[in-house]
Each structure stands twice: as structure tokens, then as C-alpha cells.
Amino acid sequence: MPASRRPLVRRWNALPALTRNAPPRVLLIVGAVVVLLGALIVSRPLTSIVLLGVYVGASAVVMGVFELFGRSTRWWARAVAVAWIVAGVAVLVWLGRSLELLPSVLAVLLVIGGLASVGRAVTGGAISVRVLSLAWGIAQIAFGVLSFTWPDVTVLVLAVVFGVRTIVFGVGVFARGVGGIRRRRPRATPFDADRAVRRRRRRARWTAVGRYALSLVLVATAAGGWWLNDWLHEGAPVVDAFYNPPAEVPSGHGRLIRSAASPWRAPQNGDVTRILYTTRDAVSRPAVASAMVITPKDPPPGPRPVIIWNHGTTGVAQGCAPSLRDSTATRWAIPALEQALKAGWVVVASDFSGQGAPGAYPYLIGKGEARSSLDAVLAAAELRSDLTLSPDTVVWGHSQGGHAALWTTAIADDYAPGIDVLGTAVVAPVADPPALARELLSGPPNAMLSVITSWVLVPYSETYADVHLDDYIAEGSRSIVLEMTQRCPTEPGVVVSVLTALGVSEDRPLYSADLTDGALGRRLEENAMTEPLGTPMLVAWGADDEVIPPKLQREYIDKLCAEGQPVRWASYAGYDHLRPILPKSRFLPVLYDWTKNLIERKPQVVDGCGLR
Template sequence: MPVTRRSLPRRWNALPALVRDAPPRVLLVVGAVVVVLGALIVSRPLTSLVLLGVYVGASAVVMGVLELVGRPAGWWARAVSAAWILAGIAVLVWLGRSLELLPPVLAVLLVIGGLASIGRAVSRGTASSRVLSLAWGVAQVAFGLLSFTWPDVTVLVLAVVFGVRTIVFGVGIFARGVVGIRRPRSTPFDAERAVRRRRVRAGWAAAGRYALSLVLVATAAGGWWLNDWLDDGAPVVDAFYDPPAQVPSGHGRLIRSDAYLGRLPENGDVTRILYTTRDAVGRAAVSSALVIVPKDPPSGPRPVIVWNHGTTGVAQGCAPSLRDASATKWSIPALEQALTAGWVVVASDFSGQGAPGVYPYLIGEGEARSSLDAVLAAGELRADLTLSPDTVVWGHSQGGHAALWTTAIAPEYAPGIDVLGTAVVAPVADPPALARELLSGPPNAMLSVITSWVLVPYSRTYPDVALDDYIAEGSRSIVLEMTQRCPSEPGVVVSVLAALGVSEDRPLYSADLTEGALGRRLAENTITQPLGTPMLVAWGADDEVIPPRLQRDYVDRLCAEGQPVRWATYAGYDHLRPILPKSRFLPVLFDWTKDLIERRSQVTDGCGLR
């Protein structure tokens, strides 16, 4: 579509007014510079934040000033011009102090630009120009409002969009310069032919404006539909998880219980509970859990299986008890066998998931206290159900880390619980070693997301871990927003896109995560002492999340320390496969647990098999 003065959105960029009547050679230079600038913004959206801010801020101020000192305008145009000036000044003044202001200001500029376009649509121009101005204005307002919904990608998306628009505008300026240099003197015949060409071009331009208007309206509608779809897929934390003003004193006390809203196992009934606990640094907290009881439990005290779930994200809405299948065999290994045997399964969400608070991701004492207190609270659930002190702790991945810490602190924190043994599948046994292993490879989007899940909870738990010491300038909103989405919800794609938008030469994380205060705190959350009770360690030989080498190193260390441990590795199994139905590991897990509970002799030490 030919680009005319009326079809260009005038207020987004000040350069049109400055170069409209410039000599051709000036147009060539300005066009080339603008194209290079746009290419930098598109190719390096994070490294170009300052450049983007200066360009947008200066353009906003200049355009607003030109409008105010130009021909007389109505109050609407003057108000919009004043808003442009104020927004541009905000960018230029605050840019040097904090890049965090740039995303909302860009969104505000979109809204202001949209209002200006709507104002032009009702004031002047041909029918096609006014329709295009209206569509362009509505689209800008729509995307400006949507930008506030996803603040972490606002700056990246708008930078790319702004960069592409800058390239197109620069190419147009450069082309005008080329035409100006090569334009021959006109004759009367040429003038008549030029008039005919202009009429034809005007017709095509009008058609193009209408078509572009439809595209803009459809794009804005699609953006709102996508936003609604992402919102519908996000988990909803209902009122059950809101703690009352007064809670029972002490830890491990039941606050309330209710029916679980998800799918039920074949052989059990499920109740969700809210209970008191302690967080990683000993402060009073509230947590939630699922208690899965056999449908027809045998008489007498029932043995307990403590299940510690793997990574589900770190946001409040990522609690397993909010998910549909968390009480089925697809989420808890050997669940149906355990229920058939008459065991009670207690699965904590950990504090900060479901109930409000700081989630203790890979923070051992916080995870373990939530697990142990869930068992204590479950003992208050039903008068006709008595829990035995006999307890076996299971865990997978992050939950393997939690399981190790649960067993380690149980004698002191919950002496009434007798942990008979601990079974862990692909555990995060050594957080610093895993961090070094993952960070040694090439950066990728999911690694950036997972890193935020570790860094943000650690910075909120430990006062000496400062978030800004480890992240790139201007990336705080991106990192924080990554922690607000769960991997099971559609919105996680926003986090992935934000991470993908980060340039390799300007990563989100600017410091070594295994050094400094964070490195020391990661080391503190490594189990270094033998647990003293039997252990079962298993992993997939093709684990794509936690390198199998780390599991072998962990078993070697346990054997060297004299810890009785039985271990198994499964060829062809990835990170999740060992705990899924029909896994070859499940009969091993069930039989090993059953022998512990029934005090049967068994081979509990496989160190000699190494």
C-alpha cells in the first residue's frame, strides 16, 4: 500500500514532521540511520532498552511540542499533546534510574496514541483515512490495556513492534530520498500522466486502508480472545485457602477441611486440609494438603505414606490440591496399591502454594515442616481414623529434596512420627551441583524460567540474598512475572516467550548463581549427613532434567558415609517415567515400603553392588 501523509500515524514518531520537506540527501541519511536503529531494537530487545526509551521519549516530547506551538487546535488535541509530552519526559527522566518504568510508559503511550488516532478519525480526512485512524486507534488502546496484563513481555513485544515499524518508516524515508535524487524535470505531458497515476494510487490506497483497518480490528479482537483464553486456563485459588484471622496455636494443627474437587482414586477418599506450620526460617505459616484414606480401612492405627510432589511452579495457584489429577495414580506412584494395603497417603502442597505465603522451593526445612505438619494435622481429621507413628516418606524431583529433609528433621521437629525409611526418585539431592550442571550448558527459555523459581523464593526467604545482585538491569519485572505462572497453565507460554526474547549477549541473570549469598544458601539446603534409616533411590537413565551422573555421585557419597541405601536405575526412562503407571519401579517401591512397615527383613543396602 502506498504510504501517504494521511495514512501515517503522526503522533507516535516525531521524525515525519522533521523530515517532510528535507532535501533528498538528508532523507537518505536519516532513512539509513532509522533503519539501523530499528534493526538494533528488533535484534536486541533487552540490550536496546535505553536506546528504545530515549527514542520513544524524545519522539513523544517533540511531537507534543510541535502540536502545541503549531496551528491552533481544539482542547482534545492539546490534551493529547500534553499527555505525550508528560509521558516522554517520564521516560527520559526516569530511564537513568530504573528501566522498570519503561513497560508501563510504553503501554500508556499506546493508549495515548490510540486516543489521538480516534480524535483524528472524528475530525478530518477522507472516509478511508478516518476508518483507518479509528481502527488504528482502537487497536492501540486495546493492546495498551492488554500490555498491563502481561508486564514481563510488554517491553519485549512493544520493542519488537516499535522496531519493525521504525524499519518500515526508515525504508520509506530512504526511498523518498532516492526518488528525489533521480526525479527528472516534469513536462505538461508528464504532469497529466502523474495526475492519472495519483488517482489510481488514491483508489488503491483507499482499498488498502480499508483492508488494513479490518486486519487491525481482527488483531485487536484476537488479542483480547487470547487474553481471555489464558485467563481461563489459569488456576483459581478459592476461599478454602484463605486462613482465618485466628488460627490454632502451634504447628501441625488442623484449621479446616473440605472435599477435594478433583478426580478421586479407585480405592480411596480424598479430603483437602488447611493447617498451621512453620516456614523455612521458623515463622508461623499456613499450608494445605491432600489426605487420601482407604475406602474401607482396616481397624487399628493406619501407617502413613508422606508424598512430596515434584516441581509444579512456585505461585500460589500452582498447588497440587488445585489440580484435577493430583490424587490419582498419574501423580502419586503406587497410590492404588498403597490404599489397597490400608495405608493413608498425606500429600502437602507446601506453604506458599494454595495458602498464601513464601513458597520454599528447594529450601529444605520449609518443605519438610510443611510435610510433617500435614501428617500431624491429618491426625485430627477424623475421629474414626487413627494414624500410626509408622511413616515412610516418598518424593520425586523437588519432592525428593523435600523427602530427604523431612526424614532429617523429623526426630526433632515431630518426634511422634517414626520415619521407617525414605524413597526418593530423581531427587535434587545437591542443589549447588545441579545449578552448576544446568548453568554450564547453553542458555534456554525454560532454564531462565526455572532459575527464577529458585532465585525469587530464596530472595524472599533469606535477607542476605538480594534479587538485584543476580539479575540484569531492567529485568526485574520479567523475572518476577515468571514466578506467577504454573507450568500446567497456558500462560506459561508468556514466560517462555519473554525468556526467548532475551538476547544471548544480555541474559536475564548477570551473576553466577552458585556464588555469593545465593550459593551459600543453596549449599545450606544440601543434605550432608546420613539419615540413619533405610533409603531407596531410583532414577531414569535418560533423565533429561537432572543428569543421572548426579544421582550416581549421590549414591556413592551415601555409601561412603555408611548410609544403608538401595538404588536402581532404569534404562530408557526419562525424568517422569519412573513414577508413572506400569513403571518397572513401582513394584519395587511398594514391596520395599511394605517390608519396612511389616518389619520384614530385606536387602536394604545396595552399596556392595556398585
């Protein structure tokens, strides 16, 4: 090989230089081992993350050393070489402290590698080589930047990129070993030499075609990645300035900070106002929350009864607040809403703290949910001078909101004594979080369950000092688990969470410990609400509920009845988890009549325990 070509080839990859003069049998062994290493990195990203870190870190240092002490004197080449060395050392050093930072460092390495490839494209050489080098550089930079945008998939992307590069290198080394063993050196004739020249020219042409084709694939892949990134971000909810609390907020809880008309669809018989107000979280820290206050268009005179609506699971990110989405103040999201407004009732629907307003979200954390709901009513009382709220309040909730509704009633007397809770209606409630966790985790793992588990584990670790996230997750998966909590189930980006969960589930489970054990298990038990509330209860669920097993609802009713709690209940055949609260549900007239009779103090059947 001409001397002028050696530096260029050397810069393409420093590792081949280490094996350039090795015997053929050594090349065979090294090639096979490297191929297996690459396959392990690609197929087992979490299991091999330490191996990936050591391999990439060491490779980056070696690459930088070869570049730095090579023949090139270009300043950019030396700058890239120093960057390789620094990044490689960072990988190796941080590896011993925390794998949490490894994906970010690996993304930086992709960018550095891309810059080096772009630099090589302008230094000379065959046109096809320069085009491929430029395309490869652009692709590496693009995916390095995208890795920062979607950090939970960084481990998977980088495992594939570095793993495939490792496999390709290993195959090349192995092929060199095979070629070295099979090589014979017969005396060449002029005819053989001429044929060899033609063969090299033909191979060079096809190689150039292959480089151009690969360049097109790389550019198209990078462009597709950016297009997909834009599409996913466009579908994400936007938290507007209304939800940003001021530097100073009113003292105490349940105080109105600001209000504004909702920009979203309103019910036929009511008006919707967004409010921002003070509250407290589950451990009594000051917090801010948002809510929707839905008032009748023409309310009758006198104080108006209040319905507290507690929404079901919408995700745990700040942007997942119901008040940020259209249709969440309509009959499609709140059961019997139009009937309630016609009756002159005011409906108060909290987002809960941490949704809409910044803060920790109390997912299935009873006191945090309940305080947000009760404080929303207190703040709504300050909203209009011409509308007075009655102390008479009935609490409704669905799914996670059923859990919140139970806790709202349980703490109302102590936390907000001015609110008189007449009764509690819950649909498919999560009354016993640890029982639900045991039921769900007893079945086969799936991607959506991994996402929902993150929605429980992360808020609990942010709320309770004794619950440590790293005690329950697989090594190297922190960024994956945390990012799952930053997407709402209604936005396109949740697909990334599901695909990531699918990708790593082929390797190992994301969660390495029993979620119902240890500090998390104890805190889940604390947030179960299986005690009698002392006021009338209405419990309903779909007999075909695919989210919360109906047997848990039956067990809950049995427990309440055994403890003397009056409870009216109903199970609806053919209904799934959501159907009982949707328009035309057979449950809605029952809910409305039961609530109306409570408010008007009319006698009705409040105890269905004898019907079990």
C-alpha cells in the same frame, strides 16, 4: 499542500516536521540512522532497552509539544498532548531509577497513542485515512491493555511496535532524501500536467485500497490478541476461597485451620480431604499451607501408619498446587497409592506453603519444604476423631519432592518429635541443588531452562534477604523473570513464558551472573542434603532421565555409601524422569514391599552399597 491539511498531517507524526526542510543529503543520513535504530530496537530488545526508553520518552515529549502548540483547539487533542508529555517525562525520569517500570509506562504510551488515533478518525479527512486511523487506534489500545495482562512480553511487543514505526519513519525520510537528489524541474507541458493528474488519481486509489487492507489486518490482529488472551486465561488454575486463610489462625505450627472434601477425582480405595493448616517457612516465619489427606475407605482398627508424599515440580505459583488439579490424588500422580490404601495406610500430600495458600514457595529450600510436610501430618491428626494416626511414618518423594523428602527426614526429630520416620524413599531426587545447577548450566541455554531457573531464583530471593534478584538477571528483564514464576507448566500460559524466553535469548541471556556464585550459590549449598539420614533409604531413578542427569544419582549413592549410610538403590533401563512412579512401573512393587517391611518391622535388604 493546502493549509487546512497541514494540521492533520502534523498530528500524524511530529517527527517529520523536524526534518521537513532539511537538505536531501541530511535526509539520507538521518533516514539511514533512524532505520538502524529501529532495527536495533526490534532485534535487541534487552540490549537496547535504555536506548528504547530514551527514544520513546523524547519522542513522546516532542509529539506532545507539537500537539499542544499546533493549530488544533480541540480539548481532547490538548488533553492527549499533555498526556504525551507527562508519559514521556515519566519514561525519562524513571529510566534513571529503574527499568523495571519502563514496560508499564510504554504500555500507557500505546494507549495514549491509540486514543489520539481514534480522535483523529473523527476530525475529518479522506475516508480511507479516517478508517486506518481508527483501526490503528483500536489496535494500539488493545495491545496496550494486553501488555498489562502479560507484562513479561510487554518489552518484546513494544520493541516491535516502536521499532517498526521507527523503521517506517526512517525509510520515509531516506526516500525523501533520494527523491530530493533525483528531482529535476523541467518545463511542464499541458500533456505532462494531464498525465501527472491521472497518475496522482491512480496512486490515490491504490493508496486507499492499501489503507483499507491494512485496517482489516490491524483489526484482525487486535481481535486475535484478545481471543488468545481469553484462551490462555481460561486454562489457568483458579484458586478458590478454601485456600484463603482467616484473619486469625491457631497459634503454633501444624494446627488445622479448616478441611473440606476434595472436588477432584478420588482413588478407588480412598477418600480425599483438603486441609489448610499452620506451618513455618524456611526462615521460621509463620506461614499457612494446604495439603491432601487420603484415607482408606475401610481402615483397619487401630492407629494407621502414615506415608508422607512429596510431589515433584509443578511450578512455583500459588495456582500450581497439586490439590487444585484433577488426578493428583490418584495412582497417576502418587506411586503405589492404591496398594498403600489397601494396606490401611494414610497418605498425606502437602502442596507446600505458597502453593494453594498464599505466601512464598520454598522451591528446593529444604526446611521450608520439610516443615510443610511434617506440619501436614500434625494437622491431619486433628482431622477425624474416628481415625488415629500412628507415629510410624515413611517418607516418599519424587524429583523436587525427593529433595523435600530428604529434608523431611533430616529435621523430623527436632521439628516434629511425635513423628517417627522409619525410612525414606526417593525417586530421581534433587539431593544436591548446586551440583544440578552446575550440570544444567554447563550445557547450551534453552527457553525451558530459563523458566526453571526463574523458579529457583525468585523463591530464593523472596526467602533469603541476602539473595538479590537484580544481581543475577539482565538489565530490564525483571518483569520477564517474575512473570515466568506466575504460570504453571500444565497451563496454556506457560507458552508465553517459553516464547518470551526464546525471544530475548536471541538478544542476550536473561541471567547475567553465575547462579552458583555469590549469595545464591551459598544458599544453594545450604540446601544440599548429602549427609547420612541415619534411617533406611531407597533411591531409584530412570537410566534415561532427561531432567536430572543419572550421573548425579550415582555420585549421590557413592557419597552416601562412603559415609556409611545404608541405602538400597536401583536404576531402571529405558525409564525417563517420570516413568518410575507411573502405573505398571517395575519400581512400584519394590517401593511397596520395602515400605511394608519397614512398617511391619520385617527384615529386608536395606544396604546396596556393595552392589555398586
